[in-house]
Amino acid sequence: MSEHQWIVTLDLEGVLVPEIWIAVAERTGVEALKRTTRDEPDYDVLMRDRIRLLNEHGLTMSVIREVISGLSPLDGAADFLARLRSTHQVIILSDTFQQFAGPLIAQLAHPTIMCHRLVVEHDRITDYQLRQQDQKRRAVEAFRSIGFSTIAAGDSYNDLSMLRAADHGLLFRAPERVRLDNSDLSALDDYDDLLSAITGLTA
């Protein structure tokens, strides 16, 4: 048995649940909400644009919450996470906002999640607040500083610093480009394979 104590950190969107902004765009018909950092590399510009769009279309916090409540975790995600949590400590590290994550996290049986927050005033989304820059990497470093070994899994560019900071980083359902740029990292696509990899590394 491993003499380490482990924390497994998982990205949320793309790994356990759908991309939330895209789902909101599809369900509300506001196509412009589909823009991502690939279209607008300045995150602050992107977010201010998204908040402007929400308000223009009358998408209050309660409307958004309703939309997100209609989403489901990815097929097999809830079962995978339940099995992983029965043997491992898991913390979700996500760059989404707590108000967006809430309804999906409930469907995943409330794993601990660390993310950011939207500023909401009288049901209107007025601003956003990042808890800290590069929060995924810094959380992994914090867990290591209190004696944990870490495994991190994610699918995208904003996961890479977390994957690199962890004892073991795993790509999960990553786009081809991310895999090619990080060919030294194992890339998995199936929950059973991810569970086996984590179990193997922590055995």
Add this chain to the structure above:
Amino acid sequence: MSEHQWIVTLDLEGVLVPEIWIAVAERTGVEALKRTTRDEPDYDVLMRDRIRLLNEHGLTMSVIREVISGLSPLDGAADFLARLRSTHQVIILSDTFQQFAGPLIAQLAHPTIMCHRLVVEHDRITDYQLRQQDQKRRAVEAFRSIGFSTIAAGDSYNDLSMLRAADHGLLFRAPERVRLDNSDLSALDDYDDLLSAITGLTA
């Protein structure tokens, strides 16, 4: 709405579940396992004595696991924790061992827990390993270092450094002596009151 992101850290034994060593002593009839740091202030001496007793009485890891599987969370604890987790991020900080906590944590729907570990060889408990000294305090400090505000609740002397390191520390079902020595801390005894206090502090 609070502009902070909060993590609530809770002690396990005495707050959500019974004192595990005492329960093991009662269920196995090995009365000497009831000794605590009040009887033997040197924790290492106490633990080596406990491990010796376990082995002398044939209490293997699987026997202990069976015994602990027969325990239940305190009345109302599971419901309290479920309600708290529906709105807050919660991490259990406990000085117990992961093998002891496991069956009880499962009954609490798998909140994240940070604790210590027993060294087990061929089903025999041979040693123990603290993840780090004063781990409760250091975990709270780590959460604060990554941008969280913190509320901590616990019942005993080993919780005080955590309570003092948090933004808000609450005593829960603490013995009279602990309350008297820390009369500046709010002392609560009821889960509804604890939930109200946490909700009020984070509103």
